[in-house]
Amino acid sequence: MKAILIDDEKPALQHLERLLLKDGRLEITGKYTSARRGLEHLERDKADIVFLDIGMPEMNGLEAGEYIAGLDRSTRIVYITAYSEYAIEAFELNAADYLLKPVTSQRLSKTLERLEKSEARTESLPKSAAQVKELSILCFKRLEFTDSMEPARKMQWRTSKAQEVFALLLHNRGQWIMKDTIVDLVWPDFKPEKAVTNLHTTVYHIRKLLKAWDMEVLVEFSQERYRLTKEKVVLDVEEFERGYSGTPVESDEEWLRRENVLKLYRGDYLEEHHYDWAEIRRKELQVRYIRMALHSAEYELSSGRPRQALDRLLDLQAVDPYSDQICRLALRSYADLGDFIGFRTHYDKYKELLERDLGIRPDQVMDSWVQKVL
Structure with a gap:
């Protein structure tokens, strides 16, 4: 040696x-x-x-x-x-x-x-063990690792700060981040020397976890900066962005392809961790998901599948409860199903939510349309 x-x-x-x-x-x-x-x-x-x-x-x-x-x-x-x-x-x-x-x-x-x-x-150690694995990093809803060879395998972060530092490095997609920036975001209330010591220890634990999972992910350090690089690791956010489309669905084949993309969205980006620095990215991905899912719902309605569209739209309304577009399509689904009790109940709840939370009423065009349908 x-x-x-x-x-x-x-x-x-x-x-x-x-x-x-x-x-x-x-x-x-x-x-x-x-x-x-x-x-x-x-x-x-x-x-x-x-x-x-x-x-x-x-x-x-x-x-x-x-x-x-x-x-x-x-x-x-x-x-x-x-x-x-x-x-x-x-x-x-x-x-x-x-x-x-x-x-x-x-x-x-x-x-x-x-x-x-x-x-x-x-x-x-056997050299071929890692070659048959598919390792993934999930960021929708919560940060997780998955191993195709051991589906029940669970990751254990040493501390919540180790999880946050890893998430921050991953969030920046291979870009260098100044050490002081990481410290300010993750340990804002610590004295500088103590915060830097915590960072060194935290990076060690991250590297130890990555090694235990046999991931081709590196945490690099150079000129007082850190970055994360990865190879042969699937990232759900990247897969979602690669398959995203903001245009209307034109065929069953296209609808099916998009379904596989939409399934990646288990919840909002890093939703359960409440990182302030992830908020802008969270909103961007949420807007894309809603837009893509709405196009799928519109296709389902136009192709005679109102029940499927309604189930999707009710899930979307939980994500964006004030959206008049989601409400309008949900009402259309109830109408296509002939469920006018559900139609009225849904609209009354939506109207009550707007008045209670925002102090506004649905726009006049929607209200006139609802009254005409009823």
Whole structure:
């Protein structure tokens, strides 16, 4: 296994190098007193293990660890610190292990044994397991992962903040987001240092979850920014947008194709999580869904399926209860069914809702039409 060493204290760097050379299990391919130079090494040449000091002035080890995980999440990090209070925090982050200074040969030997066992487990995993899976990320109604091989499998977020940070990165569709922006949106009431520490820990837990699900999704870090990239993962919002059409339905084949698209919409975008930053996107997708579903309802009415149209329109009215277009088509469905009691009851409830909530009445054209039908 290849390893590089990063520590701004030259004596500590040389001491660790001597211990590793004496042990002989690792090949040291680089040692640096600057975190940035160590990262430059990793950009051009992969390492299996990075021994990384936490307390460095130019860029501390926790920040450098974020960058390393973004470059290659298979690279394992052993954090080194002179302060024991950082040890637990380091271990909670992207750490294979941690070492307290001064590093002893006995403690280092235990770390290397742990790394060897981890390497052996990785090599023993079947390579074809992920090839037959279809992994999906769902954003309509609530954020969920699904696995076609294990339909009953449930995801477990470590914290609600981990869920929100992941949702925010996914929401931005591969665009870089400044670290400070994420902190301001997710931890607005925290002091900056505490918020940044929480972010580092949260990103670690996200990466750990993605690894457990064997998803080809990366959380990358560069120049104080984060982004999320994905491959071979189905996203319901993207599938919906790809199949969306805002034009009238012309045939049964087109109606059926759109039905499969509309079924993706289980509820509003991230509806159950109430993220303020998702509100504009939520409304945009809701408008598209309603428009597309209304065209399907109109086709159902024109092709003699008023019951099917009515069921759809009642569901739509739950999404947008004040829409006169939805109400008008629902009334038309009742009329086509010959259900004039249902027609009157539906209209009276709609009129009462407008007066109670908005202080208005239905427009005169609709009211005249209703009276004429009755």
